Amino acid sequence: MPSPDDQCCVYYISDANCTDPYRHGYVGLTSNEVTRRYNHRRSGRFPADFVWTILFKGTRRECAAVEKKYRPERGIGWNSDLGGGRWRNPKFKE
Numbered sequence: 001m002p003s004p005d006d007q008c009c010v011y012y013i014s015d016a017n018c019t020d021p022y023r024h025g026y027v028g029l030t031s032n033e034v035t036r037r038y039n040h041r042r043s044g045r046f047p048a049d050f051v052w053t054i055l056f057k058g059t060r061r062e063c064a065a066v067e068k069k070y071r072p073e074r075g076i077g078w079n080s081d082l083g084g085g086r087w088r089n090p091k092f093k094e
Contacts (some may be wrong), residue, residue: 004061006031010070012053013046013078021055026078027070029063029085046078 008031018024026046030036037052056066064084070076071083 002031002060004059006060008058008060008063009033009054010056010063010066011036012055012070013040013050014053015047015050018077021053022070022076024077027055027067027083028079029060029067029083031060 008029010027010029011033012021012025012027014021014025021027026040028036033052033054040046040050040052041048055070056063058066067083069083071079071081074080074082
């Protein structure tokens with residue numbers, strides 16, 4: 001089971017048309033960059049030549065807070081949901 005204190009990163013998937021991570025592309029959170037990037041490439045949801053950029057590294061809870069700053073609402077850029085997932089609730093307990 002993931003813990004709020006696990007080390008994670010907030011990443012940004014973009015292409016040449018994306019100029020602002022607050023408005024364009026896809027922002028996500030992961031504890032396994034290699035597997036997550038591989039799964040995104042295989043999904044076909046993003047351009048084949050997408051660029052993967054790390055925006056922040058920290059605990060899962062810290063990353064969720066950062067992700068929520070980039071995606072405070074649904075439907076921003078290529079994200080369909082708002083950022084932070086279940087980790088955006090500061091009262092989350094395992």
